[in-house]
Amino acid sequence: MDVDYGIRKAARLGQTRLPDGRLLGWAEWGPVDGTPVLLCPGAATSRGLAFGGGVVDAAGVRLVSVDRPGLGTSDPAPERTLTSWATDIRHLIRERALRAPSAVGFSQGAPFALALAASGLVNAVAVVSGSDEIAHPRFTHSLNPQVRGMVDAVVADAVAAEDSFADFGDASALWELIITTSAEPDRAVYTDPVFQRAFRQAMDEAFDQGPAGYARDTILAMSPWPFDPTDITVPVDLWYGRQDTSPVHSPDLGASLTRMIPTATRHLLPTVGGSLLWTHAEDVLHTLLAHSR
Template identity: 80%
Template sequence: MDHGVREPERLGRTRLPDGRLLGWAEWGPADGTPVLLCPGAATSRRLAFGGDAVDAAGVRLVSVDRPGLGASDPAPGRTLTDWAVDIGHLVRERTLRAPLAVGFSQGAPFALALAAHRLVRAVAVVSGSDELAHPRFAHSLNPRVRDMVDAVAAGPGAAEASFAGFGGADALWELIITTSPETDRAVYTDPVFRHAFRRAMDEAFARGPAGYARDTVLAMSRWPFDPAGITVPVDLWYGQQDTSPVHSPDLGESLARLIPTATRHLLPAAGGALLWTHAEDVLRSLLAHVR
């Protein structure tokens, strides 16, 4: 099985007003409904999802490298708000009229930031990281994750330097495999998927670990927006078998209560690899909000 991974149909880089370049990849019809993908931690624009379902649904899937990862130039000290500004420019330059967004894993807060800034019409959060630094998780985080959150709160600069020293694609791959349930390992270690996943990770670290380190600081910090202020539809997708310590500790239960427009989809037999095992369901629900 390939779990819907495909080579990009279009690749490019868009110049931002400050001169930086933002890398992107596209699949599906160029005149289709734009869906912006905010990838998971330390993966590049090349890791797709949905396969043939993207074409069948008439979706123009656009995956974007965050600054410092893959083909996107670095932006030291960037924030989730800065990300929304960058994407606002990309939307205008690439004529992505009224886009939707998908945020997978660590990409979740980046996708929700687009919703908070009213850049997208609806969002699907898939196996998403939550606001891990929020007081509601004070006593429910994995101890290692709690240490990371505390380190960022105590000194973001020092924490970022520490995260940069974590390693690279090999170390992160090992962490993913050892913390995933069997249902997810079956996806990640499938030869076709593994090749696509590992290549995306290698590309993400091509400029060094700084982009990954900055993303991790943002993932372990308080969000600069209030989820209660989001007004567009938000689908929260979680698998009950998901064992990732950096995804939502309560599988989106409290986040669904905070976001007034949220619908939570909890799948008993699924794990964290939902983006590839249930891609058609995710796309169908997302598109239903605007069609």
């Protein structure tokens, strides 16, 4: 029997014009009058790769996936920051009437989702297989050596590092990196024919404007966060699989971040890896909705 990882075509696609004239692209699933959940996608993927397609309608969730500037259908903002991202989303929330939204941040989308919490824009967050603040001193001796070198390069010369990330960044290279660094439970998900087709399409869309958007995301993910996690006051669920072998997710699978965020709860699943957004979508969404409702 085929496994259903919740991959569905979007119910609605669009772009919202921001006050500075840029367009911010988004995709929606679920009922338009449902409980809004903002999705901050993982690295180098577009709005098109969502999750929980078989769950959102029954759960009454209006899932809104947003292309970050320079990726997919969102206009570039070369000097953007996590703080300016929150400003963009503040406008989107108002324009799209997303009343009392919560947020999900997958992988590299985690700091973007937490930035929304730090700015008071969402009432709960689910971090799923999330990137951590790997530039923080608590990870000085625990990073993968290659990742440590990337963080050091960003600290030494962020402009040169961003150029380097842009030179590396393309959909095929990143796909190979994901497959070669993933554990077997994750490769089984990512190479499923339906999932792989959607994943690769979302990566191709993310690079439609070139690699600059991906490179900027990577700089932000490897720099110190402009907010203090200890100041976050809304519920935060940190979801990790013990089999996750990604070198750019949290080095301690969210253990220290759980201690830092006063409102955090960690869910560490023993038999799954980094793909749990798609293997455990119902658990993630129902736990998130319990906070927002």
